[in-house]
Amino acid sequence: xxxxxxxxxxxxxxxxxxxxxxxxxxxxxxxxxxxxxxxxxxxxxxxxxxxxxxxxxxxxxxxxxxxxxxxxxxxxxxxxxxxxxxxxxxxxxxxxxxxxxxxxxxxxxxxxxxxxxxxxxxxxxxxxxxxxxxxxxxxxxxxxxxxxxxxxxxxxxxxxxxxxxxxxxxxxxxxxxxxxxxxxxxxxxxxxxxxxxxxxxxxxxxxxxxxxxxxxxxxxxxxxxxx
Numbered sequence: 001x002x003x004x005x006x007x008x009x010x011x012x013x014x015x016x017x018x019x020x021x022x023x024x025x026x027x028x029x030x031x032x033x034x035x036x037x038x039x040x041x042x043x044x045x046x047x048x049x050x051x052x053x054x055x056x057x058x059x060x061x062x063x064x065x066x067x068x069x070x071x072x073x074x075x076x077x078x079x080x081x082x083x084x085x086x087x088x089x090x091x092x093x094x095x096x097x098x099x100x101x102x103x104x105x106x107x108x109x110x111x112x113x114x115x116x117x118x119x120x121x122x123x124x125x126x127x128x129x130x131x132x133x134x135x136x137x138x139x140x141x142x143x144x145x146x147x148x149x150x151x152x153x154x155x156x157x158x159x160x161x162x163x164x165x166x167x168x169x170x171x172x173x174x175x176x177x178x179x180x181x182x183x184x185x186x187x188x189x190x191x192x193x194x195x196x197x198x199x200x201x202x203x204x205x206x207x208x209x210x211x212x213x214x215x216x217x218x219x220x221x222x223x224x225x226x227x
Contacts, residue, residue, distance in 0.1 A: 001044040002026045003058070009159075031058050031084035032076075034091070041091040051095045053207045056085040056107045056130075060173075061160065063119045074122045081126035085133060102145040104207045107134050109150045111222040127152075131218050138216030147215035149206045154191065154222030156199045191223045 002017070002024055004010035010026040017024035027043045029036035045051050060080050062073035085107055096103045112120060113127035130150055137148040163179045202221045205211055220226060 001040070001047070003029055003031070003040050005030050005058075031087055032079035034087045037084065037087035038091040040088065041095070045095060050101075051092055051103065053104045053106070054088060054092050054096075055203060055207070056088050056105070058084050059108065059110075059127075059160075061120065061123050063123070065119055066121050069122065077122035078126045078129075081123065082129040082133070085130055089133075089137060096141065096146050097144050100145065103147075104211075105134075105137060105141075105146065105148040106203050106206050107148070107150045108203075109134075109152045109218065111152045111154045111220065111226045114152060114220070114226045134218070135216050142215065147206075147211065149211075149214060149216065150218045151199075151202055151206070152218055152220045152222060152226070153199050154194060154225040156194045156196060158196065191225050194221075194223060 002010050002013045003026070004013075005028065007026070007028045010028060014024040014026045025043065025047050027040045029040050031037045031040070041051060041054075058080055060077060062069075062077045064070070064073055089105060092105075095101065096105075107130050109130045110123070110127040112124050113131060116124050131152075134148050134150040141148060199221065202219055206214065206219070
C-alpha cells in the first residue's frame with residue numbers, strides 16, 4: 001500500500017513494486033487530515049484483507065529561525081510529521097486492536113530530533129514527539145501483540161534532501177537544500193548520504209519475524225551523524 005500526497009511518485013513506486021513481482025496499490029491522501037488517513041487504512045484493508053504493518057513515513061520540513069517562523073510553517077510541519085502519524089495509528093486501531101491480531105508499527109523519526117539543528121524547531125519538535133508517541137503506543141498495544149518502534153534516520157537521498165537549485169516544486173514548495181549549504185554540511189559532517197534502499201533495510205528488519213520481541217525502541221540509523 002503506497003501513499004503520497006503527490007500522485008506521480010506514488011504511481012512510480014507502485015509500478016516498480018509490480019515490475020519486481022509484488023502486488024501494490026496507491027492511495028493519494030493527506031495524512032494531516034484524519035478522514036484522509038482513514039481512507040488510506042480502509043483502502044489497504046479492502047485491497048489486502050487485513051492490516052499487519054503500518055510504516056509512518058510521511059514527512060516535510062518548513063525551516064526558519066524561531067523569530068521568523070510563521071504559524072503556518074509550524075502548523076504544517078507538525079500536522080504532517082506528528083499529527084499525521086497519530087491520525088494513521090488511530091485509523092489503524094479499528095483493525096490492529098482486535099484480539100490476537102498482532103502486527104507492527106514503525107514510525108520514522110529523525111536524527112535531528114536528537115541533535116536539534118538550528119532553524120528547524122518545528123521539524124525537530126515533531127520528530128521528537130514521534131519518539132514519545134512510539135513508547136506510549138508500545139505500552140498501550142503490547143496486549144494486542146502489536147510492536148511499535150521508531151527509526152531515527154540520518155540524511156536520506158530524496159527530493160527533500162537534494163539540491164534546491166535542481167529540485168522541483170511540489171504544491172508550490174520548492175524541494176531540496178541550497179547547494180552551498182548542502183555541500184558545507186556534507187563536508188563538515190564527514191558522513192554519507194543514505195539511499196532509500198539503505199533506509200528501508202532497518203525498517204524491514206523491524207517488520208520481520210526477527211524483531212518479534214523488540215518494541216518501544218528508537219533505532220539510530222544515521223551513519224554516524226549522532227553517536
